[in-house]
Amino acid sequence: MTTDTRPLGQRLKEDNWDLHQLAEHDALPQHMVRGTMPREAYVELCGQSWLVARALDSAIEAKRDEVPILRELVTDRQLQTPYLEEDLAHWGVDPASVAPNPGTAALIAEIERCRDNAPIRLFGLHYVREGANNGNRFIARKIKQAWGAESDDGFRHLDPYGDEQRPLWEAFKVRLNEIELSEAEKTAIVDAARSMFEGMIKMHKDFDLPPLEAAPAR
Template sequence: MITTRLKNDNWALHQIAERQPTPGSLIKGTMPKADYLLVLAQQLLVNTALDAALQTHASNDLISPLFDQHQLLTPYIREDLAFFEVDTDSITPNPGTRRYIDHIAAHKDQPLHLLGLHYVRLGACNGNTFVARIVRKAFNLADNQGTRYLDPFGKAQRKQWVAFKSGIDALTLDQAQQDELFAGTRAAYVLSINLDLADYKNADALLAEHGKTLDKSAFDEHHSVHVTKEMQQELTSNDQ
């Protein structure tokens, strides 16, 4: 199944992504609120670009069976920024955001590559359900206030994620199409990791830097170094 490849062949990049200052400090509850607002603001720019690019392919035969308007993440980020009363008119992209937006523009005519980028941001919502809990506690937020982007689907998260993955596996894709989709997922991980880096590092450079210290057994047992086996079971128990 193509989604098995998307998951397993990206395990090292997932673990490198988790190590970066932004996801790392969010899950540890050490990120100051002002920095959280900056993260949301930059994500608004990235997700606005990706939402717009995806929309142009919404009726494509490969996209329409699994794409739904509620998967567009911009509205959730806008809701969070409105809650915190952040002025969204004056946000300018930092270097990492600029790279991500440029990448989306460069691949705007490749629907499967865009689907790969989309897959990673929706997949990240799995871990972000845990991140959202920490953020709510750290900033004293009630319910899903200010955390819609991290946890947009609430209790429906797993059902929707499983349905999305099944939709991808149901597509008939030749090898080149599968590779285009995979390239999109890989690019999304690398670009996300680079959001925290001033100077861009490609996948080879990241793997050379981190490779020896990564822990495959943690991924095999519970996917994330920050998530216990019990937490992952709690998450996946909602799959059906």
Template sequence: MTQPSFSEVLKNSTWSDHESAEGDGYLKALMAGRLSREAYGEMVAQHYFAYVALDAASRALADDPVAAPFVFPELYREEALARDLETIYGADWADRIEPSLPTRTLVARINQVASWPGGYVAHHYTRYLGDLSGGQFIRMALEKIYGYGPGGGVDFYRFDAVGSLPRFKQEYRARLDALPVDEAEKRRIIRETKLAYQLNTEVLGDLGRIARAEVAA
């Protein structure tokens, strides 16, 4: 029997972590159209802080042989998130957002892995492959619910500069399969991916308190 590729092993070893992230109450309420624009904005704000850190890690590792294949300037999200926040909250958006405690924990971990290429790959995979996959369903739902179009609102989920998303994801998985690291490092990357899911799920869990308040109101 042929050995499964690393991209398959990574997905299979972390899919149960994906299910807990997906099953979160905030996302359920959001996707069911039960949250106000401001309450949706709370997640966009938390994404903003996480992606500023993640994209800074990409820049810091652009010349590293392990990380460089996962540095894609066309994926950088800071500008798209700023447009989304301006659409949701207005010109003074920057004064109206702050990182939650779980977001600060996630950002601290991303900053740490900016000096560990394998750890960076784990966080990059968890966020970006998700945004390019399930994120596209989330975008379509939010466009219907809030009436957002291109130019702000859900631009975070738009990757116009990437071209065909299935082709890009195929290439991304090929790069995971070609990672120049040994088996022990691959196991560490899988462990860090599970941690990345957990930290991201805690951010969503914290947002759940907003969903509960809104749904109860």
């Protein structure tokens, strides 16, 4: 077997970029970024994202002690449940009333499988939602502009770090290359990241929003 000598951060970015392109250009993120997302769909998305965040945060908390990369890289500030609860409260939604759509239920099942069978994979799942903050910060600006919203209320989970976003992401990417991992662990993390992208794409497709014309390539 040949060893992949690329640092983990590079592998995560390069080996997932095909799925990033699919995720970014799918209907739901495009409606968000172009400001055409219906408000009810956005609020529903907050509920579905809350279910996923709750499952992933509690799995990470349960496995932090036994998985060094979770312990050393995933700070409490990166756990998204509290941001989504603030957003749901702003939109007047009781989290107890939120039921999972099929894609959301499948993603939660994947999180639980990783927790029970291969907790190192939880880091790959987490990397995707943490990385998604890069685009979400931009999306938050666009939706707020389109809806004439002046505060961050209701949009907190899209932009949890504000102006600290870039430096925090860069530090996270540096640090993840420093943790000692076996080849098998690195491969498991990259594979889990792919499953998170696929799971989020399915969760977004449950919304059945009309497709938009392709945006110019970035």
